[in-house]
Amino acid sequence: MAQQVRGVIAPGKGQPVRVETILVPGPGPGEAVVKIQACGVCHTDLHYKQGGISDDFPFLLGHEAAGVVEAVGEGVREVAPGDFVILNWRAVCGQCRACLRGRPQYCFDTHNARQKMTLEDGTELSPALGIGAFAEKTLVAAGQCTKVDPKVSPAVAGLLGCGVMAGIGAAINTGQVSRGDSVAVIGCGGVGDAAVAGSRLAGAARIIAVDIDDRKLETALRMGATHTVNSRTTDPVEAIRELTGGFGADVVIEAVGRPETYEQAFYARDLAGTVVLVGVPTPEMKLELPLLDVFGRGGALKSSWYGDCLPSRDFPMLVDLHLQGRLDLGAFVTETIGLGDVEKAFERMHEGDVLRSVVVF
Incomplete structure (x- = not known):
């Protein structure tokens, strides 16, 4: 059954983003619904807004995210409800020629959720990097969820999902x-x-x-x-x-x-x-x-590309190094903001005085 949540969409090329009601379907086979706790504002999101990635508007923005798995679909073994996870945009297939040669970090067939999140009127949304995490909840492929130590702050953990990992x-x-x-x-x-x-x-x-x-x-x-x-x-x-x-x-x-x-x-x-x-x-x-x-x-x-990372290997390692005091992920967080402040965060990005604004739910 679909849930109604709030999310930030880019309605058209160069238009200001806005908060809308989003319908998130229940997870199908191989999928997971994640309750987002924090999501960084990345330059890639701005590229989506400006039409620099594709013309598949409207976009559900946000991808540098961490949160808790709420529900999983049939056949999911990677994660379970209650797991604290970092989202990634490279769910490896396990079957392509790169994966079969033991190089899953170069997977040629990464994938996302099959179902679409929509606006209330049924308009399908294109989630940024297959994630769409400027939302209270999002639907992803289960392989896009990487379980990490829940002692880490969501505001810093999510940054490993893109820019910091890259x-x-x-x-x-x-x-x-x-x-x-x-x-x-x-x-x-x-x-x-x-x-x-x-x-x-x-x-x-x-x-x-x-x-x-x-x-x-x-x-x-x-x-x-x-x-x-x-x-x-x-x-x-x-x-x-x-x-x-x-x-x-x-x-x-x-x-x-x-x-x-x-x-x-x-x-x-x-x-x-x-x-x-x-x-x-x-x-x-x-x-x-x-x-x-x-x-x-x-x-x-x-x-x-994405720091040639393998999320299942690299995310837990970097979180552990952060918790040990050997990697200061918190230094990348300039400010924490609310869901309605994303447009202002894009403006600050242009001014060049932030490393990361992070939406905290």
């Missing part, structure tokens, strides 16, 4: 940062700062934060950066080389998603070093590099 994973999983490495992170928003924190967690000896905003560089220092470079006034490639003995960084993480900053990352790495692209480009962007330089510099050019 950044930490870009450093640890994709870039394979290890003890003693030098790392440069270009772009110090939420994902970039998470890459800084992940590099520190991995034992990097030198972590160079690069941005055009001194406020963001100050935050990066609090997250674990050892040096900062304002690329508005300083050539970041030359600065990174100078800070690494003239060689360049072992790993450079590009968290902006632009050709200009990717080129900086390419030339700021050491010979045989690694570039990790975790910033999300737009469809029209093109990259041009001399092929001889690609060949001659060696190393690896990698893209990091």
